[in-house]
Amino acid sequence: MPSDAAVPAPTAEVRPTRTALGLILLALTIASGAAMQGSFSPVQEFAKADMGLSDLQISMVQGLAASIPVAVLSIPLGWLVDHTTRVRILIAMAVVWTLGTLGTAFADSFGLLFVARMLAGLGATCCLPVAISIAADLCLPHRRGRSLLLLTMGKVGGQAGAFAIGGMLFSVLAASTAAPLFGLTAWRATHVWFAVGSAALILPLFFLAEPTRKEVSKPGAALGISLQELWERRRFLAPLFIGQVGVVMADVSAGVWAAPVLMRNYGLQPADFAGWMGLAFLVAGVFGAVLGGFAADWGHKRYPGKGILIGAVIASGLSIPMALFPIMPQVAGFGVLLSLLLLCGTIAGLITATAIAVLVPNEIRGLCLGAFVVIGALVGLGVAPTAVTLGSTLLGGEDKLGLALTITGVATSILAFVAFFMAWRAAPKSASDAV
Template structure:
């Protein structure tokens, strides 16, 4: 059966959530693998900084620009491909990319090579989101897509938590029993790369789902796709603005939380790995459940902008939590960080669901790709280096925590305002 027939056949409805769950779990494992390899460098970056004689500015470039440059260049072309070609194969290529990048990180001995290695690791993990969202959306009907995004979001946060918990635990183990003769931070990257390489095999069990809800039988010309997305700019621009602000705050927190714990409280990765992993995963689980429920409730409610009510509330609650870097104790640090990440998880899941129910299938990949390009440039490219720039203005690296709090507070306030505007302009409930 041809793609055109699939697009036109009314009986080819997406499977219900329960039937799609096994495939969604495999997608979640893939997303978790990419998130872990992308985020583990943050856990051990203080050791890498000492080993490679790096500055905070160089760390900011490695964590920010190394991810944002390829995202900005490739996200839109990738989004067009996702709308037109076999998505499972694209996902496999992305997974191979983050495995190679993590392995290369283990053997780098210069800032330049480290930059390239982190580009590979970050590019694969970040661009895979476009593919995963497109696949998950076609596995469930619109009213159940909040739950499918919930599974993907849980995978993302499981990987992020593993980057702290497993990465920190391995760092401590490899400090006494080196892995492959490498320094602990290098051994962590190599070990996780090997594990992620094995996880790629699970993708062979995935099958390409039929594409649902296409706006035309034949694929739209690229010019027409851009034109139709442009016609939705009144809604998509503030929606993107809100989530980019949230991603800026969350990305900066994920990148600089470990250095703040080391510098302000004298903790090493193996000392904070366990509880930080629990904080991150707990936030991901809580935010995913709340976001999934809120998104599906908003779709069913049929009210103007109902799907974004949860995003507005979550982004507002997260604003005071941006002050976690200047908390007087590790306990308050963890509590505030948990609130911040929970709010970010809720808004991210709702934003993804809003795209899947407002943007037709044959424009969905491009829409997500455009979002990743924008967020890559602004959130990953700007926020890490913005934090170091503010700390420099305040007096140097000793003010990293204060700078992180200031940047997070500003972008979170802007994010909440953008979500309010997007809610008022939502084309459907």
Template sequence: MLMSSAQTEVAQRSFARSLPALSILALAMLLGFAAMQSFGTVQEGAKAEMGLSDYALSLIQGLSAALPLALFSIPIGILVDRHHRVRIMIALVGAFVAGTWATALASGPWMLFVARMLAGVGATGALTAALSLSADLCAPDQRGRALVIVGLGKSLGQAAAFGVVGELFGWFVAHPAAFGGIAPWRGSHLALAALATLLMVPLFFLREPPRREVATGLHAPFRVVAGALWQRRGFLLPLFLGQVSVVMADAAGVIWAAPVLARVFKLQPQDFAAWMAPLMFVAGTAGAALGGVSADLGQKGARRGGLLIGAIVAAAIGIPAALFPIAPSVPAFAVAFGTLILCGSLTGAATSVALTVFIPNELRGLCIGAFLAVAGLIGFGLAPTLVAATSGLLGGEQHLAGGLAIVGVATSVVSLIAFIVAMRRAPIGQRPI
């Protein structure tokens, strides 16, 4: 029997048929988030070589990511809404690959700062394009599963930032004459940059999918698009606040986890790489899967904002998990840290699904870009420095663990309240508003 045009479109947008393209997007996210977070694993080596303080490290790790996000995320989002997304994504992947090369070759703090800027804007900008592409590759009722695949790549990248980079660091420590006696933290980034250059090739085989669920037109004036987004502020503002607060807790945790392990438990990157990488991967993957599944299930119920129930539960669990820096032992540290990453990944997946389900196609890139700008400016720009400032108020750099715990718990409480408000203000019905 012949299928109708609607049935044909549904078949073409099935999860199974979209899996190869989604896998390429996941690979790009793996590379991007490995590049973006790689420096945090080996930053103690750079600190010793360049004589950097915790405050300087917080700027290199945080502000270097926040500044380009604040400046470029919205323009990138608009480009994603209106132009060829695959080409945009290739350019952004090239940016974070270049940033990884530049990190390895940085001659001083300022060059290192610029290199981390490139890595940050490339990875997060590519995420905007990947989410937009994923939404058009699958039908709305399968979108949670599609975003799980992209989230899987992100989780693998975060794990690789600890595991692969940590193991590379250990190899260069064990072979001090390799590559002309290059410092281990630099050698780790050289190897990562070479691998990323090779693995970005599949992106050139990705095809642009047709855009669907368009409400105002792809080329509507910006004031019309911005106005349409502003009309949705009752739902979007608390949703943004909830996820930005989660990003603050997660960014601070990921950036300062390695220094806490080094200073409190006297571990080096090669000592914790073997267990930190699987922990990051399992927690991130499980969180993304649970977030996608809970969002898809929430869409089937009649409860208003049911799509966000999983995010609320995860935000609540994240409050005690944020105490991981003051855990009494390494195993307790690992359990709490892994739980925090799982909860952050779950809320991120649920938020992404909410944006792709409730927001029309031509607004998604701008909406995601605006979120990344705010999340970058506050989450990456403020959170790491806030931890350094809090530890200073507690008595100095030796109180890093306490400062990190205070910031993590406070931001997790804010996220819980904000997600509850967002759920109550969610649009009625699972369709773009």
């Protein structure tokens, strides 16, 4: 009979109730960040007219503003995630995106708007590797796909809320006869209310406990050693990153330019599409998270290692025809294909995160996720929106935005399919296996 001292005391991370509460809180935090990052999209046409901006400037605000600081900070942030208290980093990121959202409301020039959206995008994007690292240590490896689906659902819930709540709130504020909030126009006042909600959601994070790290084989490894370990896994990680970048490019382009296409090509206003477009993000995200989580866990159990990526290969292949949504003759076709594209993107994104959480050692997991965010930010966020704008210019002008969005979506989806197939072939069986 072992002594009491030999029996480990129960910890917060192994109690199902506390684990579930921790994952729900992480999901709410990611939802808040995603909503703050996406809050500008449903009202950007009004901001463009109000501030006299061009499509190119809007693409920079929506793309480069988020990608530049993320690209600079994600690697050191990833290292900090592996070596410091992650909950504190998460709180700091939430404060950053809240300030960025509030700054959006009061920006009176392109430069100030760029900085404000930079802060909103920085916090929302950089919180993902932090949250995934915490969530991975709250769960056992064979349950991480299903656990991370809660985080994915939080992200898509935030994106859906940005369109649904943002569009409806804007419509209410625009139609109101009451005195404007702080004398602000409707699109600016919308961002004030978003910032208030975000600030309220920061408070519960102070009750989130830091979980014990699992699967650490080389604790305290220097940055150079950690980078060397990532390089040794390049045959698997490089195509995995490229595949997810392709998915991010397609999804970001759709998220940024779908609303302008609906307004320009189909003659709709935010009140006409805010509800169903928000629902499309939500439904695609919920079903995509569930399908992706179960597909990753089933695949890894059936075919250890490689099996995790089967769902990503299939989803990225199906997304190719779905990228034709901007040139559908009817709004109904537009909505259906957009929803399916987002569904496939959610599946692939969750499976990618699960693959990193399962097949990459803990001591370099945060750094790996940070590198993943850098590449995604530089290409997915930074290049995709501007590529669509430049494409429409080459095709004849801003009225060709829908065709340019279609070409970008199809090309990036093909890239994702090929890359995920290569990652599937090179995947190790576990985090401890050589690649």
